[in-house]
Amino acid sequence: MNYELNSRRQAEELRNKETVRILSLETSCDETAAAVIENGRKILSNVVFSQIDLHELYGGVVPEIASRAHMEACDRVVDQALREAGMSLQDVDALAVTKGPGLVGALLTGVNCMKGLAFAAGKPLVGVNHIEGHVSANYLSHPDLEPPFLCLVVSGGHSHLVEVSDYGTYHLLGQTVDDAAGEAFDKAARALGLPYPGGPRIDKLAEEGNPEAFTLPSPKTDGRYDYSFSGLKTAFMNTVHTLEQRGETLPKADLAASFRRAVCRELTNKARLLLEERGHEGYNGFALAGGVSANRELRRMSAAMCEDLKIPLFMPELHLCTDNGAMIGSAAYYRLKNGELAGLDLNAMPALRLV
Ligand code: KG4
Ligand code: ZN
Numbered sequence: 298m299n300y301e302l303n304s305r306r307q308a309e310e311l312r313n314k315e316t317v318r319i320l321s322l323e324t325s326c327d328e329t330a331a332a333v334i335e336n337g338r339k340i341l342s343n344v345v346f347s348q349i350d351l352h353e354l355y356g357g358v359v360p361e362i363a364s365r366a367h368m369e370a371c372d373r374v375v376d377q378a379l380r381e382a383g384m385s386l387q388d389v390d391a392l393a394v395t396k397g398p399g400l401v402g403a404l405l406t407g408v409n410c411m412k413g414l415a416f417a418a419g420k421p422l423v424g425v426n427h428i429e430g431h432v433s434a435n436y437l438s439h440p441d442l443e444p445p446f447l448c449l450v451v452s453g454g455h456s457h458l459v460e461v462s463d464y465g466t467y468h469l470l471g472q473t474v475d476d477a478a479g480e481a482f483d484k485a486a487r488a489l490g491l492p493y494p495g496g497p498r499i500d501k502l503a504e505e506g507n508p509e510a511f512t513l514p515s516p517k518t519d520g521r522y523d524y525s526f527s528g529l530k531t532a533f534m535n536t537v538h539t540l541e542q543r544g545e546t547l548p549k550a551d552l553a554a555s556f557r558r559a560v561c562r563e564l565t566n567k568a569r570l571l572l573e574e575r576g577h578e579g580y581n582g583f584a585l586a587g588g589v590s591a592n593r594e595l596r597r598m599s600a601a602m603c604e605d606l607k608i609p610l611f612m613p614e615l616h617l618c619t620d621n622g623a624m625i626g627s628a629a630y631y632r633l634k635n636g637e638l639a640g641l642d643l644n645a646m647p648a649l650r651l652v
Pocket of ligand 1 (some may be wrong): 326431452453454455478479480482483494495496497500587588589590591592593618619620
């Protein structure tokens with residue numbers, strides 16, 4: 298029987314199977330990560346191999362180096378995920394891989410690796426949107442969370458306010474008109490001479506600084522729930538350059554704290570405005586997703602906002618905020634249940650959108 302027909306039949310049977318285990322792989326940027334996930338909610342294993350050491354020297358991700366490193370690590374990381382889950386390839390019900398968005402070469406490595414394994418094992422394959430993966434990290438940390446909810450997706454390439462009306466159904470309510478929050482953190486960190494990746498470093502440094510030391514402007518956007526971070530970033534750079542020109546020692550902790558406060562205030566202010574104006578009665582809660590959701594100030598400010606508005610807050614555990622394979626396995630479960638399979642013609646989609 299041909300592969301695609303066989304995998305469609307298997308997927309049909311899986312719809313009624315009580316326990317479905319998915320082996321997932323994520324290679325969209327600089328983490329080679331694999332996991333085994335049960336019923337979209339339970340982590341049986343989650344292995345993340347970070348390439349930070351390889352890219353640190355260059356101050357950012359070098360796509361060619363990332364692709365090569367993924368190619369070298371894929372098999373090993375997948376084997377380790379299976380081993381830690383106490384399973385063989387034949388024991389899993391389906392395979393999943395990030396198909397986009399991300400670096401094309403990095404994505405292709407993962408897509409080809411999983412297409413090969415799916416074909417060899419004769420198992421169904423699901424192609425997953427990386428951003429849907431980030432949203433789904435919340436299903437792993439909060440097994441009781443069900444749509445509908447409002448989700449603030451904040452990563453290296455996204456700053457989106459998304460209504461999750463059902464599994465796999467999203468409505469975009471606000472988005473950045475220029476830089477993403479993670480990108481802004483990375484650029485501000487670079488101006489302070491902090492190594493890549495800048496976001497977590499600025500976050501750590503900011504804990505020791507005074508967030509009111511420097512006043513940064515509040516961004517203005519046409520869309521009520523849209524974001525803008527490029528003006529904030531430029532104002533921050535100008536402040537740093539002025540201090541440097543005056544020959545002053547940079548008060549790095551105060552600068553980091555002031556910038557972090559300004560970004561997180563903007564992120565939570567727009568979310569609050571939306572929840573106040575549109576009401577939150579229809580939502581089961583407010584959720585954070587993406588690498589920047591690991592930010593301590595954003596987590597504190599979101600907690601304060603949700604307490605004020607009396608709406609439940611959902612945040613992935615810290616190790617599930619940044620890129621990992623577990624979130625891909627969770628997202629894949631709901632796509633699989635919906636009969637959405639990838640064929641052997643699955644390709645990398647570097648500019649794939651969530652909505
Ligand atoms: O979701 P992610 O791991 O990859 C993408 O899909 O983009 O997000 C990476 C982004 C980077 O810009 C990184 O600096 C930022 O998330 N980030 C943080 C923190 N941890 C990661 N930004 C601020 N504070 C953090 N603690
Ligand atoms: Zn990501």
